[in-house]
Structure formats: C-alpha cells, structure tokens
Amino acid sequence: MSEETLLTEMPSLSKLYINAAAAAAKSKLLRAQPVVALPSRAVEVRGVQANLAKVTEFAHLMGEPARDVLPSGYLHALVFPVAMSVMVQEDFPLPLLGMIHLRNQVEQLAPVLFTDKLTVRAWARDLSGHRSGTQVQLVSEIHTADGTELLWRGISTYLAKGVFLPGLDKPTAAPMREDFVPPAPTAEWRLGVDTGRAYAAVSGDFNPIHLSVLTAKALGLRRSIAHGMYAASRVLATVPSSKPHSFSWDISFDSPIFLPATVALEVLDRESEDGLWLGSEFTAWNARSTRRFFSGTVTAD
Amino acid sequence: MTNHSAAENQHSVDTKHGAKVASAPTSRAALRKAVVVGGNRIPFARSGGAYSHSSNQDMLTAALDGLVARFGLADEEIGEVAAGAVLKHSRDFNLTREAVLGSALSATTPAYDLQQACATGMEAVIGLSNKIKLGQIDSAIAGGVDSASDAPIAVSEGLRAILLDLNRAKTMGQKAKIISRIRPKDLSPDAPSTGEPRTGLSMGEHQALTTAQWKISREAQDELALASHKNLAAAYDNHFFDDLITPFRGLNRDSNLRADTSMEKLAKLKPAFGKSLGDAATMTAGNSTPLTDGAATVLLASEEWATARDLPILADIVDGEAAAVDFVHGKDGLLMAPAFAVPRLLARNGLTLADFDYFEIHEAFAGTVLSTLAAWEDEEFSKTRLGLDDAFGSIDRTKLNVNGSSLAAGHPFAATGGRLVASLAKMLHERGQVDGRPARGLISVCAAGGQSVVIIMEGR
Numbered sequence: 001m002s003e004e005t006l007l008t009e010m011p012s013l014s015k016l017y018i019n020a021a022a023a024a025a026k027s028k029l030l031r032a033q034p035v036v037a038l039p040s041r042a043v044e045v046r047g048v049q050a051n052l053a054k055v056t057e058f059a060h061l062m063g064e065p066a067r068d069v070l071p072s073g074y075l076h077a078l079v080f081p082v083a084m085s086v087m088v089q090e091d092f093p094l095p096l097l098g099m100i101h102l103r104n105q106v107e108q109l110a111p112v113l114f115t116d117k118l119t120v121r122a123w124a125r126d127l128s129g130h131r132s133g134t135q136v137q138l139v140s141e142i143h144t145a146d147g148t149e150l151l152w153r154g155i156s157t158y159l160a161k162g163v164f165l166p167g168l169d170k171p172t173a174a175p176m177r178e179d180f181v182p183p184a185p186t187a188e189w190r191l192g193v194d195t196g197r198a199y200a201a202v203s204g205d206f207n208p209i210h211l212s213v214l215t216a217k218a219l220g221l222r223r224s225i226a227h228g229m230y231a232a233s234r235v236l237a238t239v240p241s242s243k244p245h246s247f248s249w250d251i252s253f254d255s256p257i258f259l260p261a262t263v264a265l266e267v268l269d270r271e272s273e274d275g276l277w278l279g280s281e282f283t284a285w286n287a288r289s290t291r292r293f294f295s296g297t298v299t300a301d
Numbered sequence: 302m303t304n305h306s307a308a309e310n311q312h313s314v315d316t317k318h319g320a321k322v323a324s325a326p327t328s329r330a331a332l333r334k335a336v337v338v339g340g341n342r343i344p345f346a347r348s349g350g351a352y353s354h355s356s357n358q359d360m361l362t363a364a365l366d367g368l369v370a371r372f373g374l375a376d377e378e379i380g381e382v383a384a385g386a387v388l389k390h391s392r393d394f395n396l397t398r399e400a401v402l403g404s405a406l407s408a409t410t411p412a413y414d415l416q417q418a419c420a421t422g423m424e425a426v427i428g429l430s431n432k433i434k435l436g437q438i439d440s441a442i443a444g445g446v447d448s449a450s451d452a453p454i455a456v457s458e459g460l461r462a463i464l465l466d467l468n469r470a471k472t473m474g475q476k477a478k479i480i481s482r483i484r485p486k487d488l489s490p491d492a493p494s495t496g497e498p499r500t501g502l503s504m505g506e507h508q509a510l511t512t513a514q515w516k517i518s519r520e521a522q523d524e525l526a527l528a529s530h531k532n533l534a535a536a537y538d539n540h541f542f543d544d545l546i547t548p549f550r551g552l553n554r555d556s557n558l559r560a561d562t563s564m565e566k567l568a569k570l571k572p573a574f575g576k577s578l579g580d581a582a583t584m585t586a587g588n589s590t591p592l593t594d595g596a597a598t599v600l601l602a603s604e605e606w607a608t609a610r611d612l613p614i615l616a617d618i619v620d621g622e623a624a625a626v627d628f629v630h631g632k633d634g635l636l637m638a639p640a641f642a643v644p645r646l647l648a649r650n651g652l653t654l655a656d657f658d659y660f661e662i663h664e665a666f667a668g669t670v671l672s673t674l675a676a677w678e679d680e681e682f683s684k685t686r687l688g689l690d691d692a693f694g695s696i697d698r699t700k701l702n703v704n705g706s707s708l709a710a711g712h713p714f715a716a717t718g719g720r721l722v723a724s725l726a727k728m729l730h731e732r733g734q735v736d737g738r739p740a741r742g743l744i745s746v747c748a749a750g751g752q753s754v755v756i757i758m759e760g761r
Contacts, residue, residue, distance in 0.1 A: 063498065184510050185577070186631040187500040194486070238499060238629060264577075267630040280630065287577070 003041040007085065010045055013204050016084045020096040023088065036165045038136070039092055042123035043085045047145065050078060050114045058202040064237035069111045072249065073233025075152050076106070077203035079140040083122040083156065086138060093127065094136060094160040098209070098219045100256075101228040102135065103157040107248045107301075110151045117145040129168040133161040180292045182285050185264035189234065191226055193259050199230040226257040231284065231294055238267060239280040244300040251296035255286075262287040276300075335430035336761065337616045338607050340723020341368035342597035343549035344556065345711035348449035351552045352594040357386045357393060360549070360596035361400040361446040364719075367547030368442065368598045369405040372612055376405070380438025382412040383425040384598070386446050387714035387749075388493050389416070390453035397444075419665065420623070420746045420754035421445045422597060422718020427621035427756065429601050439606040443722070445715030446596035452493055459487035497749065499629050504636070504749065505666065509575025509584050511634030512668030515675040519583035522667035523567040526588040526708045529664060533705025534560035541704055545723055557591055557711040588667035593711030597719030599726075615726035616742075619757040622646035628751035633686075636669045638753030639745040640676040644687050646755050654694040658735050659728055659742035661721045664707040669747055704728065718746060722756065729760025 050070055058074045059066035070078070087096045112118070122140040129135075135157055142152040196210030208215035209225055216224040232251045257263060264287040270278040279299040285292045343363050346352045352360060361384060369375055384397040393399070398412040417424045422445035429441035455461070463482050470476045496503050512522070536542060537554055546553070572582035573589060600612075607614050624642035626633035633640075639662070647653060654677070662670045676682045677693040687693055704724060707717060725742045732740035740760035747753050 184513070184631070185502070186629070188502050188506070190501065269630045269632065 005041050005043045005085075007043060007045045007082075010048060011081045011085045013081050013084060014206055016081065016088050017097070017206060017208070019088050023090075024095050024097055036093060036127070036167050038124045038127050039086070039089050041086075041089070042121050043082050044119065044121045045082055046119045048078065048118045048120050048142075049116070050074070050112075052114050054202055054204075055114055058233075059237075061198055061202050062233050062237040068113050068115075070114055071233060071236065072106060072108045072152070072247075073229055073236050074203075075108075075112060075142060076104070076140075076154055076156075076229050076232075077205065078118075079120045079122060079142060079152075079154065080203070080205060082120045083138045083140050086122050086124050092124070093165060094134060094158075094163055097207075099158040099160050101156065101253055102159050103250070103252045104154060104228070104232060105248070105250045106152070106154045107246075108152055109246050110149070111245065112142065112151050118151070119143040119145055119147050127165070127168065129164075130159055133159050134163045134165050134168060135159045180285065180290065182264065182290045183266045183283070185287070186267050187238070187265040188287060189261075189263040189265065191257065191259055191261045191263060193224070195226050195230065195259050196224050199227045203227070203229065205229075221256070221258075223258045226259055226261065228253050228294070231257065231263075232296070235265070235267065235282050235284075235296070236298065239269070239282075239298045240277045244277075246301040247299060248301060249296065249298040251294055253294045254292045257293050263293060332434040333436065334604055335433035335601055335618045336604055336607060336614045337618065337722060337726035337758070338600040338602050338612045339368075339372060339615060340545055340597065340599040340719060340726065341365075341371055341547055342545065342716065342720055342723070343367070343595055344546055344552040344554050345593050345595035345713055345716070345720075346550075346552055346556045347711060348592040348594055350450075350556050350594070351550045352448065353450045355448065355550060355594065356451050357389065357396060357446045357448050357596075358400055358403070360448065360594065361386075361396065361444060361598075362403045363547070363549045364444060364446070364596035364598045364716075365400055365404040365406065365442065368600055370547070371544065372600055373610075374406060374600075376407050377410075378407040379410045379442055380440045381429060381432065382406070382410055382442040382444070383415055383429055384412075384442075384444035384446065385414050385416040385421040385425065385715050386448075387416060387418055387421060388447055388449065388452045389414075396446075416715070417623075417754065418748035418750055418752060419663070419712070419714045419717060420748040420752060421715035422599075422720075422722070423621070423744065423746050423754035423756060424623070424718070426599060426601065426618060426718060426722050427754065430618040430621075433601060433603050436603075439603045441601040442598050443601060444596065444598035444719045445713075445717070447713035447715045448594045449592035449713070450594050454493075455491040457487050457489055457491050459484065463487065497628075497635065503574070505574035505584060505589055507628070507635035508589075508666045508668050508672075509578060509582065510631065511637060511672050512584060512666070513575065513578055513581045514634065515668075515672040517583065517668050517671040517675065519568075519585075519588075520564075521671055522583055522588040523564055523585075525664070525667040525670060526567055527562060527564055529702060529705045529708035529710075530559050530562050531705075532703055533558050533709035536704035541724075541727070545727065555710045557593065558705075558709050562587070584666060584668055588708065590665060590707045590712040593713045595711065595713035595716045597713075597716040597723065599719050599722045613730075614761045615730040616761055617739075617759045618722075619759055620646060620650055621754065621756045622649070623752065623754045625753070626751040633751070634672060635749075635751055636665055636747040637672065637676065638751055639747050639755060640673050640682075641687065642753045642755040643743065643745055644677075644683075644689065644693050646757060650757060652741075652757070654696050656741060657696075657743050658700060658732060658740045659703060659725060660696050660701045661706065661725050661742065661744040662701060663712075663717060663721065663744075663746040664702065665712065665747055667708060670701075673745070673747075718744075718754075721746065722758070725758055726760075729758060732760055
C-alpha cells in the first residue's frame, strides 16, 4: 500500500449508504467516464472496540452462547464499515449499491476479545471481469492496537452485476452448472421476512436489499434477501470452530436467499482418528426448490 | 462409592477405541439395596383431551395422592421426592415441592425438581436409588409429569426485553420511552416446540433420517405399533394396571389406546415425518407417539424401611447409565444414545442381552426401537462405534415391551420413566426366579438433545 487514509473514528454505515446513493445518482446525471483502476489507498481505523451489547445480541441471534471471545462472523460486521469506506471513495470504479456478495474467505489467526482495542485496515484488490459484470475483492484486516500482530483477515468478493469496464477481460461462458442433488439435511432454518432486519440491527449493515420488499425492489430485486454473513455466522455457530485457537472458513454464495425462506442445511464434520475436529463442510439449499444457496468449509489450522 | 465420576476416575476401563466404561467399584457389594415398592400413575391422555385444563401440579399431585393411598403413606415423611416436567413454566420452579405440600404426604418431606428431557423420570429413579444405597435416605418417591395441553407460553423475546428494561427504568420519562419501543410483532406469543434448538429439525424429522439410515421398513414399524396396542389392551384386560393406575378426570385407561387397530388401518396412514425422503418416508401418526398429558410416580426404599412398614418389595434397582451422542451434524441419530448406553451398562455388570427376561425400550417412535435393535445387530457398528469384537447382539422379541409401551400408552415426556420402572418392577416380581436367578429386566429411554438413560432391575 503506497498511500493510506487514516480515519479518526469508525465510519457510520448509514451515512456511507446515503453517500453511495448520492454517488449513484450523480454518476447517472453526469454519465461520468468509468474509471478502470482501483484506488491504491487503504483505509485504516485505530482504537476499534466491539460494542458488548451488540455482540451479545449478535451471538443470541445466531443461537450461540455470548462469549467474551468475539464470533468470527461478528468481526466481519465490525470491519465492514471500513471496507465500505474504501468502496465509497470517489475514484472507486464500481457502484456500491446493488453489489452482490460472491464469496468470503476468512482466516481467524487468534481469538479477539470484546475488551481488545484493535486496528482495522481495508483495501480493494483484483478488479476483474466476470461473465455477468465486474468483480472486486475487499481485503479487511484486524491487528492488535499497536499493529504488530494480525488477528483476523477477511477477503470478500463482490460482483457489480451488469457493470462492464473497458479493458477488463471477462470469461466468455458460464462454468458448467453441476447438477445438485440435495443430501439428507442435518438442520433446517425457517427464516422469516424480518431476518434481514434482525441481522441489520445486530451487525449495523442496513443495506436496503435486506430490509424490506420495497427497499429491495428499489434496487431491482423481487424480494428482500438474507445477508450472506447472517448465513455464514449461523453455520459457524454450529461447528466446533470456537474450540481451536485458530481456524479458517470459506463460503461461496450460489443464489440469494429470498425471504421468507426454508433453508435446508447439511454439515459434515471431518475428524482425526482420535476424534479431534479437523473441519466441516457445509451446503445449504432451498428446502422446496432444492436450488443451492451456498456452500463452504471451516478448517482447524 | 457408586458416585459415577469417582468410579470412572478410579476404575475406568479403556476399550481399544478409547470409549471409557466405568467399572463397578469393588465396594459396591457393601452398599445396601434400593428397592421398588410400587408405583402409581394417572392414565395418560392425548393432548387436548381429558386433561386439557389440568396443570402439571394438578396431575403430579393426583399421582402422588394415589401412591399415598395405595401404600398408606398419609402424613408420612418420605426421605426425598424428586420429579420434573419437560414443559414447565418458570413459576413452577418448585413444582415437586409444591405438589408434595398439596398432597397427603407430611409437609416435612423435602423435594426437588430435575429435568433430563424424556429421561427425567429415569434419572430421578437413579439419583434417589443412589441416595438410598448410600444410606442418605431410607425412602423416596421418583416421578415426572408433563402437559402438552397446558404448556407454558412465553412472551416474545422483544417484549420480554422491553418488560425487563421497563422494570429497571426509574423515571416516568424513561418508562414512556421504553414502552414506545413495543411493536405489534412483539405481541405474538412464543410457544414451546419439539424442535431441537441446534438443528431446527423436529424430533420426528430427526428420527425419520435415522429410520431411513437403518433401512427400517414401514411394515416393521407398523407391526411394532400394532403389538404395542395389542399388548397394552391385553394388560388392561388382565388387570395388570389395577394396582398401578388411579383414575383421574373421568379417565381410567390411557386414551391413546386403540385396542381394535390393525395392520390395515395403520397401513392407510400417510407419512407424517421425513416427507422430503419421498418413497423412503415411513413414519406415520400410527407408528409415532402422540403429544400426551400425564404423571407417574414410583416408591423407592431400603429393604429395612419397606419391611418395617410391611410393604411389598417388587424389585431391585441394580444399576443405571446415561449416554449422549453427537447428533448435531448427523454423526449419530438424535435418539440413538441408548445404542451406546446399554452396552456400557451391561459390560459394567458382566451381562449380555441374553441374560434378560424383559426389555422395556421406550417407543418414542417405532423407528427408534427398531433402529436401536438394528444397530446392536450390526457387526460394523458394534466394532467401529461400540468398540466390540462382534455384533452386540439381538433380543428375543417376545420379551420386548410385553405390556405395551409409549406408542399405545402415549408419552407425557417426564412421566414415562416412572411408568416404565413401576410396570417392570411388577412384571419382574410376578415372574419370580428364572433358571435359579431373579428375573432381570432392562429399561432404555432416549431423550431430546441426543441423550439416553438406561436401568437394570432384578425381581424379588
């Protein structure tokens, strides 16, 4: 990173969404020439600390006991405003609103406590073509306050659907869609229409596509959809990932979970010969249509 | 020295797969015996039926009063009473003590509540028997009660949080601000469900997966259900329950009993669970237990206490064992813990399945019983999961649930243990000696949360 923007406090997500909406309107008005390079600056915030009340609500929403160690999914919510700040920068080449979550890869290198003061950095990388638009990766890192130790790193891949930037190659054909035959579920989630609002309340992510049918329709979706990180955090709540000191997880989203939904889920654990948890593989699908929602892995390091 | 953890620390035996079996401490022979004097329950009623408006406390008190009347315990101070309910309102924090205070027992009888889902009654029997064996008490009443009709309903989590905040608020301004947080959705109530909290699947859906995994046929399940109804009806006809049941609210036999059911009638029922399995769906309302209301109690004592009062001694509580399985991601079926508990208990007591005259395997679903039996007969399962050299074994089906079980009688969760222990004690007593040894019986109960409690009893 050659340059860095240091923010004095955690940015407000709601203001960021309003800025993003304003930027979208402005670019429509001005028909600005698209920029094809990512800003090289990272955004950094120091002295970040979890909100204990929110962490508690977050854990309870996921159905897990609220511990002093922060859930790995909550850490994503904690750093998300910093990643958003990267994406609302004037020279960021993609519109933030309406971007679709494709994948999250997280390395949890050490436990983070709610009392820890943290330094959070985020930057964008790997702007590349996608068959239906342009994708980009947002890297977020959580360090100890003095910046010496990396505790958590998350890479989120987003797709700006329908946005094609000049000079970016795009894969010509869609990859073959493998036939998905749903296995016997090990769990079932009944997600009500308020699932998006409930997660927004504990994570601070009030992206309109999650809040209501009306706000989702305004962004071109037929109904509101569940947050991808809600799904990921709920899966994490059921695997023994809190037990090892460090672990990693990876989730890919195949199709949006339109609310309300009945999500069928299979989690398969891998164990060593002496019964130690090595990792889990998970797949979720629509219990009615059998369309796959997401899949991924959790791995003990 | 029957304390389980102490026994495990000092006398544990490692099997080759690392499964620990607590072995009998050498001093156990020195302990005195805990015996079953008798039992009393009220008939079990399908939910929404005869006991719709009876509370847990009503039913437990009725069962206790019947026990007191049967054994002349009026004004008697019992060593301790332990019982519980699975569906219990928080205001019933002292349910058992309140039932004792309302019963004919002496008001100086101590009591405590316990809860281990469907194994509540079984755990009450083991805990109290151990106290008797240790000489801490001379007499005890174990029991359980449940009402699916009069189930507690909670306010929503949102309203609960608001009401608690309101309670903490000091000024009118704070209170008004908190009240303004109430939204219409906060007013919808939160009723208990039979869903497993960690999976969101109901018990029936869990068992449907296990039933399919062990390839248990629809016909085999219906046969077991039919036998349960036929056996229970015959037991009533033979007056088996005359000294085990006290009528309540106009009911004098279990209202779920269908003496005239048949394979044809059972075959007509549509699958109720595991519908996503398509043709492999085999579980119906006929081969699954219905939601039930009821209460059951068992009188336990030392031999001296029973003899001094000229009370009958039906059977010994020999030993008990709890087990649990990791069902959350489907490593084992939710209700398969008995498949592990029984082999451990038998190993500790140097017994095999062939050494028993009666098996009482709780029929949560017909598929539960048949999956457990299939696992024990499976060489691969027995070797890899139970750490045995060969298949654990099979049971003589003519010894299984001979007076009917939960499919016919119904299953008020916490009351089932008391029903089983009292009935088996009477059966063992009536059977007397077998091949020069006391008649021996095994009870196995599975429970929510992937748990199980099992007991060995011997007749007198």
